[in-house]
Amino acid sequence: MQVNEFKPKIVAFCCNWCSYAGADLAGTNRLNYPADVKIIRVPCSCRVNPLFVLRAFQRGADGVIICGCHPGDCHYTTGNYYARRRMTLLFSMLDYLGIEKERTRVEWVSAAEGAKFAATMNDFVATVTKLGENKRLEDLRCKK
Amino acid sequence: MQEVMKNKAKELLASGEVRAVIGWKKGEFCYDITPAVFTNAEEIDNGFIYDDFCGANLSKYLIKEAHKDGKVLVFLKPCDTYSFNQLLSEHRINREKVYVVGVSCDGKVDIEKIKRTVGDGIIALSSDGDKISVETLYDKYEINRADALAERCVNCKSKKHVAYDELLGDEGEVLDSKRFDEVEMIENMTADERFEFWRNELSRCIRCNACRNVCPACSCEKCIFDNDNSGYVNKAPVTSFEENMFHIIRAFHVAGRCTDCGECSRVCPQGIPLHLLNRKFIKDINTLYGDYQAGEDPEARGPLTSYTEKDPEPSVVTDKE
Numbered sequence A: 001m002q003v004n005e006f007k008p009k010i011v012a013f014c015c016n017w018c019s020y021a022g023a024d025l026a027g028t029n030r031l032n033y034p035a036d037v038k039i040i041r042v043p044c045s046c047r048v049n050p051l052f053v054l055r056a057f058q059r060g061a062d063g064v065i066i067c068g069c070h071p072g073d074c075h076y077t078t079g080n081y082y083a084r085r086r087m088t089l090l091f092s093m094l095d096y097l098g099i100e101k102e103r104t105r106v107e108w109v110s111a112a113e114g115a116k117f118a119a120t121m122n123d124f125v126a127t128v129t130k131l132g133e134n135k136r137l138e139d140l141r142c143k144k
Numbered sequence B: 001m002q003e004v005m006k007n008k009a010k011e012l013l014a015s016g017e018v019r020a021v022i023g024w025k026k027g028e029f030c031y032d033i034t035p036a037v038f039t040n041a042e043e044i045d046n047g048f049i050y051d052d053f054c055g056a057n058l059s060k061y062l063i064k065e066a067h068k069d070g071k072v073l074v075f076l077k078p079c080d081t082y083s084f085n086q087l088l089s090e091h092r093i094n095r096e097k098v099y100v101v102g103v104s105c106d107g108k109v110d111i112e113k114i115k116r117t118v119g120d121g122i123i124a125l126s127s128d129g130d131k132i133s134v135e136t137l138y139d140k141y142e143i144n145r146a147d148a149l150a151e152r153c154v155n156c157k158s159k160k161h162v163a164y165d166e167l168l169g170d171e172g173e174v175l176d177s178k179r180f181d182e183v184e185m186i187e188n189m190t191a192d193e194r195f196e197f198w199r200n201e202l203s204r205c206i207r208c209n210a211c212r213n214v215c216p217a218c219s220c221e222k223c224i225f226d227n228d229n230s231g232y233v234n235k236a237p238v239t240s241f242e243e244n245m246f247h248i249i250r251a252f253h254v255a256g257r258c259t260d261c262g263e264c265s266r267v268c269p270q271g272i273p274l275h276l277l278n279r280k281f282i283k284d285i286n287t288l289y290g291d292y293q294a295g296e297d298p299e300a301r302g303p304l305t306s307y308t309e310k311d312p313e314p315s316v317v318t319d320k321e
């Protein structure tokens, strides 16, 4: 008998200058993280419009994580400071609406932190796996 | 008060100081007072009204009116002056073209609250101080004015006019309002209860867009909700996702700019407590980034267009118990 194990779909928005390079490094160092993490490269963490996060959930993501340069290290100097406020408020609102806050996360990962990238993703995937499928912010019209 | 205002309007029109007056006039029923533009003394004599039902915030009408030639007079209640300031700081209104007359306010009445007691068929209303007398097709009633006040007036944040050229009535003060109590109550529920609570509220939304149209902060020339290709303009095939999405985005777009004027909740035909979404953002901003009242100071930098290096990390939300 085959048991269908739940594998969460994770969308990771990674800024071009730090976190995407961090993900690359994780790859070249052959560090493992689940293949269910789909990386979307953005120029800067502050490019992530709150709508992107909702859209990802709509299209079937079970968790959304945003990765950027460490505060103070943004390629555009201040982008991640704005992203930090925006995402904090958005996540708080999702929580207020009763949507599991554990499905959202922001993590700062530099280009040298391949190991941190892999560890972060493993941890996030584990958290979302425990939560199960995203039911509260899914769009049935998008279900195949 | 109404007579003083009419005289002021006629005086400024006659002197040529202003070209038009933005005020309120009677709608179809005695309680549905609507915003109106007056251009001569006759119109003012026949139509101008200032009473318990002048809830409408007139500041948004200035965006269009103040782009025309000449000056306009606008009457603003204390809460409306915050919206006015906010619009100034967003460069939506040309200050030179507006003559603001601040009018004092002792709270506006919510007709829905009256209807809950007297039912339908209201034909006449009059208020004297603490009591409101209501006449319906079937009976006569007397109601305590305090019981009929709109939610935003019960929890009024300020009776102070933060912008005016002239003031009719007394200068009020910033009040110690209990407006965040209900937000706190919701925060204290479990996630499941919160989800149920909001499903129950938001699933009633008919996507009439009234809350967006009335909001002074929601004045984008091109609104994302008007995009036919977005897949969320039409209520028929809607799912719970779309309802959540609309409300999160609407509230998020005004976060940091919403003055809590209460117009969105006032106009919602479905009685959805939209202020509880807006106030959540205001409350979060106050606790995380320091007290901020949008519209208080038109020169101030908004909380979402500024930052400090010591801002808390998003993990204060995602990791909280």
Ligand code: SF4
Residues within 6 Å of the ligand: B212, B217, B218, B219, B220, B222, B223, B224, B225, B249, B250, B253, B254
């Ligand atoms: S919902 Fe957003 S895009 Fe639409 S008018 Fe309001 S602020 Fe502008």
Ligand code: SF4
Residues within 6 Å of the ligand: B214, B215, B216, B217, B218, B254, B257, B258, B259, B260, B261, B262, B263, B264, B265, B275, B278
């Ligand atoms: S969101 Fe509602 S309370 Fe806030 S400014 Fe707009 S209409 Fe006023």
Ligand code: SF4
Residues within 6 Å of the ligand: B204, B205, B206, B207, B208, B209, B210, B211, B212, B267, B268, B269, B270, B271, B272, B274
């Ligand atoms: S006014 Fe009420 S019913 Fe209309 S779109 Fe807004 S929340 Fe929905």
Ligand code: FES
Residues within 6 Å of the ligand: A015, A016, A017, A018, A019, A043, A044, A045, A046, A068, A069, A074, A075, A076, A077, A079, A080
């Ligand atoms: S470029 Fe990496 S966060 Fe701005």
